[in-house]
Amino acid sequence: MKIALIQLDIAFGNPEVNYAAAERKIREAATGKPDCIILPELWTTGYDLTRLDEIADRGGRTAGALISGLAREYGINIVAGSVAVRQDTGVTNTMLIFDRTGAPAGQYSKLHLFKLMDEHLYLQPGSAKGLFKLDGTLCAGLICYDIRFPEWVRVHMAEGAEVLFISAEWPLPRLSHWRALLISRAIENQCYVVACNRSGSDPANTFGGHSLIVDPWGEIVSEASGSEEILSGEIDLAKVHEVRGQIPVFSDRRPELYR
């Protein structure tokens, strides 16, 4: 599976600019004929949370129509990062996933809200898992701060997911945590981790970039710089089975005692 990670510099609170930029980058990434493209967290609005009443995407319809159309046009799966989605009950930070036909393959609303960036004041948390299938492979999609919760990642991996997609807006001062957490999640779950961060800055934060693909042994397959770029890398699902066969972590678990 060939993956393209679009490490975007997001315009603060300006969905129109971000829709145009994402479309341009997806078209550019599509020339490399990837099987899957991934975008960062909150790529339509950035963290302009105080203006969500104005700029959140009702039902995710605008972002959904754009991404579904591009997925269908190029025949590529797109993990469309996350979008501030206006629901009847409030706004969620929701990952949208489309398959090669442009059909929705799943969605996931960020479960753990990050207080340091005021998410709890403006966003509603999700309450469902982020499992979906791409080309027959079971995948999990989680968002940024979620990677600090290994127990939540494990819930997905224990159901048999082989690839963990992460969309993020992870600030530069905690870049060492970003790398260590992603490598740890890959090693402990013996899965591929495909993690797309943003670059650039907003009024409150500078973001770290360094999007990553990590293999099930914890080795880095590809790593981006700190600037805007399209990162590519290949994942070999046979390696998941090889590593899980060599050290049978999942069958050696004692979940009855983990309480």
Ligand SMILES: NC(=O)CCC(=O)C(=O)O
């Ligand atoms: N957008 C986020 O969830 C950021 C999470 C983060 O920075 C962290 O340190 O955790």
